[in-house]
Amino acid sequence: MREVDVVVIGAGQAGLSSAHHLRRTGFEPERDFVVLDHAPRPGGxxxxxxxxxxxxxxxxxxxxPGMELTDADPGRPSSEVVAEYFDAYxxxxxxxxxxxxxxxxxxEGDAGRLLVETSDGTWxxxxxxxxxxxxxxxxxxxYPGQETFRGRQLHTAGYTGPQDFAGRRVVVVGGGASGMQHLLELAPYAAQTTWVTRRPPVFREGPFTEDVGREAVALVEERVRRGLPPKSVVSVTGLPLNDAxxxxLADGVLDRLPMFDRITPDGVxxxxxRRVAADVILWATGFRAAVDHLxxxxxxxxxxxxRVxxxxxxxxxxIHLVGYGPSASTIGANRAGRAAVRDIRRLLAGAGRAAPDGSGVAPDAGRGVPVAVEAGG
Known part of the structure; x- marks a missing residue:
């Protein structure tokens, strides 16, 4: 059993931001806090x-926070660029x-403490x-008939690139940024692509201003305040129009059909x-918060x-959830990490545990509002 003041679970944008603010305000890694990450290497x-x-x-x-990502080659895979940046950070x-x-x-542990059970022991x-x-x-x-489909089904999480779909008839399900990116990549390779979504996609013209960001975040925040599963920020901002x-849209690649009612052995x-034959169904249907361990x-x-x-x-x-609901964006995670550390310092001070620098509580830096979202996931 190892004791610390704070355990951070996850070392993506949200976890590293939180760890940075802990470090900056006097918490020492391994002595006062620990960061646990299940991924094999840096990069979230x-x-x-x-x-x-x-x-x-x-x-x-x-x-x-505290270190810019500079001189990144736009032609390199984001998985490599961001992983190298996180590693350096x-x-x-x-x-x-x-x-x-x-x-x-x-x-729940003893004396008001929490027990974090891991593959590396208990904290x-x-x-x-x-x-x-x-x-x-x-x-x-x-969907009805899903188990009868004779082709391949995969999720965005298992997508590795368009070459795997050469000559295939592909149905892409999902109205978010990932679904659109898949369609635009697949079109030159696949024999046929079909896009289906539950709701018509909403395309956004013009710049993503701070006011637009605030309105979007407010809608997501209202859900988590009511104890409902959060929607992604991008689901309420719409899809930004760019040249691609x-x-x-002009080529018909992004012509959308309403959601099908059933899956057949040969398609949907x-x-x-109406029927559409398919060799592959690609589910670009998003993700849910990974909180089962709680x-x-x-x-x-x-x-x-x-409810948050x-x-x-x-x-x-x-318990603080960073990168959850309204802070599920790169800038939102940064600001949420700072806010979480500020509140934890207050919690520890109220419990008779002074902050490592002896000041008790960090200055209130303000929560800020996340106004940016990343595409592709």
Whole structure:
């Protein structure tokens, strides 16, 4: 049993931002806090993105606090660019991330502490920052006849590039940025592509201003305040129009059909008699928050989500969710990490544990509002 003041779970944008603010305000890695990451190497979820998602195709990748990402080649895979940047960041700020460490459960301990059970033993902590993101929980919808389909089904999480679909008839399901990127990449290779979504896609003209960001975040934040599962920020901002998307619309690649009613052995069909033959169904249907390890704490509300104020779980002020709901963007995760550390310092000071620098509570730097989202996942 090892004791620390704070355990950070996850070393993506949200986890590294939180660790940076802990370090900056006097918490020492391994002595006062520890960062646990289940991935085999630095890079967070970015290291698993498909190779054809180059850095130049990423929208709104915001730098981590205290260190800019400079001179990145837009033609290189984002998985390589961001992984190298995160690796350099961890070393520059001496964050000492432990990996690969798999967190199995977080439970109530003695004397108001939490027990974090992992593949690397158990940690006893006074506070927890959960920064596990969503990549580990791809969402697969269920439709009648799905098990009868004789072709291939895969999710965005398993997509490796368009070459695998040469000469295939592909149905892409999902109205987000990933679905559009898949379609635009697949079109030159596939024999036929079909795009289906539950709702008509909403395309956004003009710049993504701070006011637009605030409105979008407010909608997501309202859901988590009510204890409902969060929607992604991009789901309420619309899809930004760029030259590639305009060309896809002009070429008919992004002609959208409403969601099919069933899956057949050879494709999909609708109740009105329409049928589309398919060799592949690619589910670009998003992800859910990876929070199953928190189940023993019973934080979920009847609506299915965890009720959060700022980053703090309403049911347990020791738990902070960074990169969850309204902070699920690169800039949002940065600001949420700062806010979580500020609140944790207050919590520890109230429990009689002074901050490492003896000041008790960090100055209120303000929560800020996330106004950028990244595409491709």
């Amino acid at each position: 979820a970015w290291q698993f993105r498909w190779p054809s998602l180059t850095y130049g195709k990423v929208h709104g990748m915001h730098a981590l 961890e070393r520059a700020f001496d964050l000492r991330v432990r990996r690969p460490v798999h967190v199995r459960a977080v439970r 006893s902590t006074r506070a927890l920052i959960n920064a596990t993101g969503t990549w580990d929980r791809p969402f697969w919808p269920r 998307i305009r060309q896809g 069909e609708w109740d009105d008699g 189940a023993p704490l019973r934080l979920r509300e009847p609506g299915g989500g965890i 104020e700022g980053t703090r779980a309403v049911a347990d002020p020791r």
